[in-house]
Structure formats: structure tokens, C-alpha cells
Amino acid sequence: MAKPKKTKTAAAWSLVIMGAGFAASLPFQGSPVGKLLVGSFEAGLVGGLADWFAVTALFRHPLGIPIPHTALLPKNRDKMTEGLVSAVENNLLNKDSITEKIAGFKAAEIVLDTLGRELHSDGIKTMIDTLCKRILAGLPLEQIAPMVAKEIKSQAGAFDLGPILERAAVQVTERGYDAQALDYALKQAEEWLVQPETILFLGESGMKAISGIQMNGLMQFAMNAFMGYLNEDRLGSIIQGYLFDRVEDMKREGSALRYKVLNMLRTQAMRLAVSEAVQDGLNGWKNNLLDGWNAEETVLNKLTELRDKALVAMEDGRYVDTYALPAIEKVLADLRADEALMTGMNAKIVEGVTTLLEKNHSKIGNLVRENVDKMDNASLISLIEDKVGQDLQWIRINGAVTGFIIGVVLTALRMVLE
Numbered sequence: 001m002a003k004p005k006k007t008k009t010a011a012a013w014s015l016v017i018m019g020a021g022f023a024a025s026l027p028f029q030g031s032p033v034g035k036l037l038v039g040s041f042e043a044g045l046v047g048g049l050a051d052w053f054a055v056t057a058l059f060r061h062p063l064g065i066p067i068p069h070t071a072l073l074p075k076n077r078d079k080m081t082e083g084l085v086s087a088v089e090n091n092l093l094n095k096d097s098i099t100e101k102i103a104g105f106k107a108a109e110i111v112l113d114t115l116g117r118e119l120h121s122d123g124i125k126t127m128i129d130t131l132c133k134r135i136l137a138g139l140p141l142e143q144i145a146p147m148v149a150k151e152i153k154s155q156a157g158a159f160d161l162g163p164i165l166e167r168a169a170v171q172v173t174e175r176g177y178d179a180q181a182l183d184y185a186l187k188q189a190e191e192w193l194v195q196p197e198t199i200l201f202l203g204e205s206g207m208k209a210i211s212g213i214q215m216n217g218l219m220q221f222a223m224n225a226f227m228g229y230l231n232e233d234r235l236g237s238i239i240q241g242y243l244f245d246r247v248e249d250m251k252r253e254g255s256a257l258r259y260k261v262l263n264m265l266r267t268q269a270m271r272l273a274v275s276e277a278v279q280d281g282l283n284g285w286k287n288n289l290l291d292g293w294n295a296e297e298t299v300l301n302k303l304t305e306l307r308d309k310a311l312v313a314m315e316d317g318r319y320v321d322t323y324a325l326p327a328i329e330k331v332l333a334d335l336r337a338d339e340a341l342m343t344g345m346n347a348k349i350v351e352g353v354t355t356l357l358e359k360n361h362s363k364i365g366n367l368v369r370e371n372v373d374k375m376d377n378a379s380l381i382s383l384i385e386d387k388v389g390q391d392l393q394w395i396r397i398n399g400a401v402t403g404f405i406i407g408v409v410l411t412a413l414r415m416v417l418e
Contacts, residue, residue, distance in 0.1 A: 039411025047403020149295035203236025
């Protein structure tokens with residue numbers, strides 16, 4: 001397609017050709033052919049001049065002469081601007097047509113699909129890495145710690161230790177901890193019984209216990225005789241042997257005494273576990289510990305420590321591929337598979353765009369008006385001529401050619417009638 005300047009040159013040459021042809025054929029108008037050429041070139045010249053005048057009058061005064069109803073564009077600039085604004089607002093970009101177009105627009109699906117495709121690109125990975133680190137580093141731990149500490153205290157305060165104590169008593173029996181405890185106690189008792197000083201301790205204790213017994217008559221006489229036979233070493237050895245035999249007996253799995261002692265231990269442990277007094281005491285002890293615990297400071301220190309460790313671990317950015325991207329992909333897949341959610345998201349997007357359009361639709365026209373007003377008449381005329389000048393110049397060419405053809409027809413008709 002020819003450029004506007006070339007078309008303008010062609011239009012000028014069409015006018016020159018018509019004028020030159022008219023002038024050159026004047027000397028020969030006495031002949032039929034000359035008369036036909038004069039009439040044809042004359043009509044073509046008139047047509048070309050008329051169309052030149054019409055095209056030029058749209059933008060400026062022809063030959064600079066202020067002829068009425070010329071320079072139409074500069075004179076009617078405001079009307080043209082308002083017409084253009086009206087066409088954009090009411091025809092090209094009216095609210096109803098835009099709303100209708102975006103009503104079926106699957107914006108949520110497009111966004112999720114695009115994000116899924118671009119998720120593994122270096123740019124997105126860098127953005128995720130930067131975003132995660134900034135979010136973690138910017139967490140208001142001083143505000144979070146009191147809330148976490150309050151919840152921990154609340155949950156711990158409401159937690160009843162009674163069921164745990166009862167379960168612990170059952171676990172002691174089920175896992176054989178009571179038997180292990182008894183075996184440990186028997187081992188310690190056995191080690192103590194074989195100590196040399198143990199005999200003396202047992203003898204002294206036995207002699208004190210016997211000497212404290214008060215009897216009457218023959219029984220007292222017999223007791224005194226028995227005491228005269230015994231001494232601390234003998235009595236200690238007797239008691240040691242007896243206790244050692246009992247210890248060895250209880251160490252055997254099938255021992256009746258062992259079973260009796262274990263049964264007694266289990267019974268007493270369960271009684272303690274279900275005792276309201278014991279449970280209330282443990283809960284009270286727990287609550288006292290909680291009351292005296294500076295939970296906020298402890299939680300803040302721990303959260304700060306965890307954050308610092310996390311930032312160090314995130315330094316190389318490998319967590320993005322290992323943890324962040326798989327988690328994001330799962331979230332995107334879950335969102336994409338939830339049809340109800342996607343429908344709701346699309347509806348919200350359409351509603352938001354529609355609301356935004358309704359509130360700012362007039363700004364579209366204002367934007368057009370502002371951009372047009374920024375240009376002076378010369379710039380505006382140059383812009384329009386650049387866009388439609390080629391077609392306007394073809395009007396001039398067509399006018400000259402059409403005038404020439406009509407001139408041929410009219411001149412020939414006049415010659416026939418004469």
C-alpha cells in the first residue's frame with residue numbers, strides 16, 4: 001500500500017495532468033477530437049480542484065484564504081472530541097458490552113493455569129524464596145508470643161492430670177515396671193544385708209525392741225533368761241538370715257510372698273492414682289507452676305530461636321524445590337479441582353471488575369478527552385492525516401479521473417446533439 005505522502009503526490013500530479021491537458025488541447029478545440037479532449041480535461045480539472053478544495057477545507061483554509069465553512073476540524077474540535085468520547089463510552093466500550101464479554105471469562109482458571117506453568121521458572125522461584133524469607137523475617141513475634149503463651153497456659157490449665165495418673169498406674173502394671181522396681185529394691189536390700197555393719201545395726205535394733213517388752217511372772221523370767229543368752233551379734237545374725245531368706249524368696253518369680261508384695265504395690269498405686277486428694281494435689285501443683293511461669297518470655301525466646309534457625313536453613317534456597325513448590329502445586333491442584341470454588345472465584349472476579357467498571361467508566365472518556373486536549377491543532381491534523389490522509393487523497397484522484405470520464409461523456413453527447 002502506498003504511503004500517504006506518495007498518495008498526496010499522485011493526487012497533485014492528477015490535477016497537474018488535467019490542467020496541462022486542458023491547456024494543451026485548447027488550440028485544437030476546432031476539431032472534433034480537440035473539442036472532445038478540451039471538454040474532458042476541463043471536467044477532470046474542475047473535479048480535481050473541487051475535491052482538492054473539499055479535502056483541504058476539512059483541515060485548513062484553502063490557500064490560506066478564510067473562506068466560510070472551511071478549516072472544519074479546528075473550528076469543530078470540541079464537537080469532534082465529545083463525539084469521539086461518546087462513541088468510545090457508549091458504542092465501543094460501553095458498560096453492557098464489557099460486562100457481557102467478561103461474564104463468561106474464566107479468569108480464575110487462567111490465573112491458576114498460568115501460575116502452574118510458570119511455577120518452576122527461575123523468576124518465580126526467586127520471587128517465592130524472597131517472599132518466604134521476608135514473611136518469616138517480618139513476623140511480629142512480640143505480638144504472636146503473648147497469644148501463643150496465653151493459649152498454652154489455657155490448655156495446660158484446663159488439662160486434668162487425673163486420667164494420666166490413672167493410665168500411668170495401669171501402664172506400670174502392664175509393662176512390668178512394678179516388678180522391675182521390686183527387683184531393684186530387693187537387690188539394694190540384699191547388698192545392704194551383706195554389709196558387716198548391718199548385723200550390728202540389726203542386733204542393736206532387735207535388743208532395744210525386746211528390752212522394751214514388759215511381761216509378768218514366768219514370762220518375764222523366761223524373757224530375761226533368753227536375753228542373757230543373746231547378744232547383739234547373735235540377734236543381728238538371726239535377723240539378717242531371716243531377712244536374707246525373705247529377700248531370696250521374693251526374687252523368685254513363683255514366690256507367693258513376691259506375688260503378695262506385688263499385688264499390694266499395685267493396689268496401693270491404683271488407690272493413689274484414683275484418689276481425688278492426690279489428683280487435686282497434682283493439678284494444684286501444676287497450676288502453681290503455670291502461675292509462676294513467665295510463658296511469654298519463654299515462648300518469645302523459643303519462637304525467635306526457631307525463626308533464626310529457619311532463616312539459616314533457608315539461606316541456600318533449596319527448600320523452594322523441596323518443600324515450597326510441591327506445597328504450592330498441591331494447593332493449586334486442589335483449587336483447580338474444586339468446581340464450586342472456581343465458580344465462586346470467577347463470579348467474584350466478574351463482580352469486582354463490573355463494580356470497578358461502573359465506578360470508573362467515565363474515566364475512559366475522560367482519558368480520551370485528556371489525550372486529545374494535549375495535542376494542538378497542528379498535531380491533531382497531522383495525526384488524522386497520517387491515519388486517513390491516504391484515503392482522502394484518493395478522493396482527489398478519483399474526482400479528477402471521474403470528472404475526466406464524465407467530461408468525455410458530456411462533451412460527446414453535446415457534439416452529437418449539435
